[in-house]
Amino acid sequence: MTNNKKQLLALPTDLNPQYLPQHVAVIMDGNGRWANSRGLPRIAGHRQGAKTLKELLRCCKDWGIKALTAYAFSTENWRRPTEEVDFLMLLFERLLRQELAQMHREGVRISFIGNLSALPDSLQVQMQRSMLETLNNQAIHFTVAVNYGSRDEIIKVCRQLAKLVQQGELSPEQVNESIVEKHLYTADIPEPDLLIRTSGEMRLSNFLLWQMAYTEMYFTDIFWPDFDRAAFYQALLSYQGRDRRFGQVKPSLSA
Numbered sequence: 001m002t003n004n005k006k007q008l009l010a011l012p013t014d015l016n017p018q019y020l021p022q023h024v025a026v027i028m029d030g031n032g033r034w035a036n037s038r039g040l041p042r043i044a045g046h047r048q049g050a051k052t053l054k055e056l057l058r059c060c061k062d063w064g065i066k067a068l069t070a071y072a073f074s075t076e077n078w079r080r081p082t083e084e085v086d087f088l089m090l091l092f093e094r095l096l097r098q099e100l101a102q103m104h105r106e107g108v109r110i111s112f113i114g115n116l117s118a119l120p121d122s123l124q125v126q127m128q129r130s131m132l133e134t135l136n137n138q139a140i141h142f143t144v145a146v147n148y149g150s151r152d153e154i155i156k157v158c159r160q161l162a163k164l165v166q167q168g169e170l171s172p173e174q175v176n177e178s179i180v181e182k183h184l185y186t187a188d189i190p191e192p193d194l195l196i197r198t199s200g201e202m203r204l205s206n207f208l209l210w211q212m213a214y215t216e217m218y219f220t221d222i223f224w225p226d227f228d229r230a231a232f233y234q235a236l237l238s239y240q241g242r243d244r245r246f247g248q249v250k251p252s253l254s255a
């Protein structure tokens with residue numbers, strides 16, 4: 001089939017709706033390079049990148065994907081120039097103000113993961129409000145990672161579990177995968193089935209290290225602002241060609 005925009009409004013017919021990833025995670029990378037390649041300031045790339053994310057969320061909803069998680073700001077991104085960090089914080093807040101009502105109408109449940117307490121107060125207020133307001137929405141679970149770092153998250157879990165042991169509420173022997181998972185930011189979100197990273201970088205940059213133990217990875221050279229439905233379709237085609245074995249031997253090979 002051809003990939004014109006109209007046809008991609010619905011799930012392309014050569015994708016199997018029974019074998020879609022339930023949860024897609026994205027590392028939205030390449031905003032700065034997208035802008036530079038057009039002679040624009042980096043922030044123009046972030047602005048365009050936000051539009052891309054909005055469109056991908058709608059696409060996931062249209063195509064029947066139940067969860068989308070996007071990496072928007074890492075614990076390491078504070079090392080960027082102050083003007084860029086400040087711009088991103090303002091952008092997050094403005095987007096949330098502008099988009100919340102419509103997302104709510106469309107049945108989007110929005111969550112934020114990361115160390116939110118280090119973010120500007122006014123942004124935290126918007127985040128808490130939007131999480132509360134959309135808590136019971138069912139169409140799609142949209143999670144945005146802001147000031148998120150996997151190592152930071154795992155340390156947080158260790159501290160919480162250590163405290164429970166210290167208080168006598170948990171024994172060291174009781175610590176298992178399921179208890180660790182209950183203390184992660186992602187406690188109520190299934191593990192991602194598919195991770196997409198744009199811009200040609202092939203690393204995780206401290207994103208969901210525990211949660212992605214068995215996630216399928218897809219890397220593309222496309223810069224994030226250019227990642228459209230056609231590009232997402234390619235990622236899903238690649239995903240549907242994978243054989244997820246989870247450490248087992250395929251039944252046909254075990255005989």
Ligand code: IPE
Pocket residue numbers: 028029030031032033034072073074077088199
């Ligand atoms: C990703 O794009 C967005 C954030 C990390 C906030 P970049 O800003 O990392 O863009 P490049 O990698 O410099 O091109």
Ligand code: IPE
Pocket residue numbers: 027028029030071072073074077201203205
């Ligand atoms: C990862 O992108 C973080 C986000 C997309 C928010 P970076 O651009 O910060 O990652 P590195 O520095 O290239 O690893």
Ligand code: MG
Pocket residue numbers: 029030031
């Ligand atoms: Mg980058």
